[in-house]
Amino acid sequence: MRIKRSVLLTVIGLLLTTNILTLIFSGKGEGKNTESVASIDGKDITREEWLHSLEDKYGKEELKALINRKVMDRLALKYDISVSQKEIDREFAMIQSAYNVFDEGNLQDEKDIKSQIKADLLLEKLLTKDVEISDKELKKYYEQNERLYTIPKMVKLKQIQVPDQSEADQILKELKDGSSFEALAMEKSTDQKTAPLGGDLGYIPDDGNILTQEAKAEVDTLSKGEWSKPVPSDDGYLIYFVEDTIKKNHYSFKQVKEQIRRKIALEQVESPMRAESFWDELDVDWYYGKDQTK
Template sequence: MKNLTTVIAVLSLLFLLGACSAQTSGEERELLVKTEFGNISKDDLFKEVASTERGKELIQKLVYMQILKGKYEVSDKEVNQRLDEIKEQVGDKDAFTMFPQKQGFKNEEELKEHIEQSLYFFKATTEDVKVSDKQIKDYYEQHKDQYTEVRTSHILVDNETTAKEIEKELKKGNDFAELAKKQSADKVSAAEGGDLGYLSGRSQDLDPTFLSAALKLKKGEVSEPIKTGFGYHIIKVTDIKETPLSEAKDQIKQALMSKEAKPVQEILNNLNKEIEIEEDAFQDAFKDVEPK
């Protein structure tokens, strides 16, 4: 690995155009567009790119990623694994179809490119961070709810009196699913016998009071009426799935390493020391910035 990475101005044009020819005195400027009112050359484009913040961002991205890819390794497997984790968090396949666009990416491939870049920076910021097996195990035990999924059904009503009456019916042995179909105000889940699917401590879109109550129940157990902003719920857990430590280990390790990661700006300032700039137009793009 060379100690210096040379930043040549034409790299920005390579990034934008795919190719660029150097211009020497006496040669006709290499034209990109001709009009009856004037022409645009690659030199004109270079000056425009070099004078804009967007142009500086492009050269920064190109150079920093070139150095990081020389120092670290990110495999397709790692990128796809992270993508699968995101898909799992989003949950619904149809919801994920629109997820990249909602996050500002054109498509899934652009999202994967962003994931790859993030992984390179993760490896750079956590290069010297060590995490022990004991730390991983302790974290797992302390955050067990995040690695436990409970399949939950509920009956939702708008007042406590009705909830208490349904609770009595259930204690008499009446079928939970049938009562949900007849009396639950949540008509979507009512049609499925109150079934809400699997929930976990990572289900951030749920009312925290409801989620906390559901995660405390054992398989087959029914809660007393639980009050939330939506009304009164009677909750039943029909199944429980736990992700074993062996499967959660890598994810936990990354979470713990992230807590000890160096600031990204510190990494960029270190990378700046490995750069030799040969075009004054890009001097400002690689100035050190004090970490916040």
């Protein structure tokens, strides 16, 4: 499983596009295509013009994504292939430990990421279903790369940054009175990177260097759902909230054996890692023609 930050961003972008198109096209109806959605110097832009523009820009990719979802579902039934929640959670934990230094590009919706992980695992299984790798080779790979299968303890944090102690105390009072940490972060945090995200810092590895020693010591005393006392920083004071925790874990060879088999097998498979590789098998025909699958 090899999901990079850029891929995650693309995934979320496509998901957002899907939602937008669904909302827009669900509004289509008799007489609606000629209604005005904007005007320039008194001249209207009609809903029909708008929809044509959206179809030209997003239509092909959205139709391809829809076909691919249907293709994967059909093939999963045909070959009796499934992806367990345990597999998805393991891949998600490994992605978080591999890529989660603070970066807005990583702070994506967990549900969407796990949905993409499931789709990618299913595709990997389909592409490699007929490839056999000896146990000796699998064991050798595991022993040479065992560090990749150790997940450090991680904490999913949100933060609120304020300029002085009095404002920090006011934040604590509002939290105790029942205010949402996320809402307060968006409204009152002075940190420009995390405030628009509700203070979200993502998953912070225990062995990372993102937090100061004082902040780490304070966060280590917290349980899920608790917030910290104000911690001094270069820009004032920080209040942290523990949204989730992942325990340190080391995956045994038995637990990741199938994952390793797929990884090695994918290097031997000639077909590109795309759902379109299976279109011929299911005799897919679409609006853009046989030569337009790329």
